[in-house]
Amino acid sequence: MKTILSIQRLSKRYGKIQAIKDLSLKVEQGQIFGILGPNGSGKTTTLSILLDLIKSDQGSFEWFGEPAHYELRKRIGSVIESPNFYPYLSAATNLRLVAAIKESGADDIDRVLQLTGLEQRKDTKFKTFSFGMKQRLAIASALLGKPDVLILDEPTNGLDPQGIVQIRELIMMIAREGTTILLASHLLDEVQKICTHVAVLSKGIKLFDGKVSEVLAVSDSFELAGDDMEKLLKVIREHPAYQSHQVNNSFIQVYFKEKVLPGALNNWLFSQGVILSHLSERKRSLEQHFLELLQNNQ
């Protein structure tokens, strides 16, 4: 598989604040790679460095296996922060400008306007657009010239529920066509629904990265009780997938690093000489899990 982006030990500091620290990542072709983290975790800083808006203090990165160069940015479509366009120019003129910069030919403009549902408004000045339309124009501009990679920074931020669904469907559709996508979001739900891979960022440090199904899907915990609680507590820590536990009144709550089936768990405990009197699987909400991921690493 071709590596689209590789980041080596990137660091950036703003005065006292360490925006990102020693960040290394690799994005392969065809992935929908999510950068997940709360506000202020360094997502936008990372993307800004990758797009040459900000200089990093240390570290390096490569696009398409080549050291960063402005020509390479023409193969990247980006939506960064708020949509930035010339308010006094029409949607179509704004896109013509982007096409001229990207040297991608203006014949693609109608296609991206249609994809984003803006073809009716293409001759309207940008400043008259609603926020949702502005965001859609930003995505249209990112899609111009069929880029190899799409960078989306909080693409659904500030949109109404209908707009969010539309944008997400659009992203999935583009991904199906084989475009690699790098998406930053503070919404776990969004990353879980859209992405194939994820890196979790907190205070500029990467906590995890991997497949979404591996990093985020382990959302289960078990309530366990046995006749010999002390032995249960001792044995459960030795389980290969053990992550953490809490002792409650009549049972212990156990969290695992990966998916564990209740039958297999019971079987394993039995083989270790523990007989359970209570076993109950508890589904955690994704948000809860995300917060745990962050808390466990502070």
Added chain:
Amino acid sequence: MIRLLKIEWTKIKTYKVFWILSGLYFVFLALGIIMAEFMINNMIDNMNKHLPIPVPHVNIYFFPEVWQNITFFASIRYVLLFPAILVIILITNEFTHKTIRQNVVNGLSKTEFLLSKLYMILLISIIITVFVTISALIIGISHTSDITAGMVTDKLVFIPGFFITILTIMLYAFFFGFIFRNTGLSIALFTLYTLIIEPVFYYFLKSPLVFKNDISTYLPVNAVLRVTEYPAIPVLKKMMGLNLQDTVTMGAALIPLLYATLMVAIVFRTLIKKDL
């Protein structure tokens, strides 16, 4: 270069403010050129009310003096402000709307961005110079009898001189726009500097109490204005006994160019170093 100019052209082609300001500028420029003689003669009439021997009316539109006179009137401080403010607006807009970031994200290098603005300034300078040249040519032809080629080409040096004036004042504006980044602030500071701050300095430096050698002429805006410093009006020259200029000297043209080069270099250094 063509690609960068095309990008700039797309930015301004449907930008109303640009066309309104440009239109106003050319109207004022044309009016100024046409009215210059009338205004001078009007002044003479006023003067004559207090003089025992009246000064005759002047004619400033004949070859070769028309080159010097028209470029002089076209480069009065207040007239130069127009294109300068235009440049400031076009540059600071990019910061106000954060489109400079978007341009860079989309694949324009910072150097290309700066070059696109410089090319645009160069093109506008050429257009204004051509406008002034054609105006002077038409006026000169209609006001000169028995024209010879020599009369037309003599003093033609004021045209490249004017080009340097208009180019450098816009490069100063380029500097103000990129350094202050805010439209209102840049325009206010540029106007204040050109109309008030530098003239105050000018008279301060001129007074013999401050420096023995008069260095007032080396102030940046004054250096621009000095390229075409005086009109050529023979009668007044004789009467007032002033030693007025009759050509554009290399020295006078080089000083504003040096300033402008320095300013452009500073802009390149800071923009390429700084985060956007």
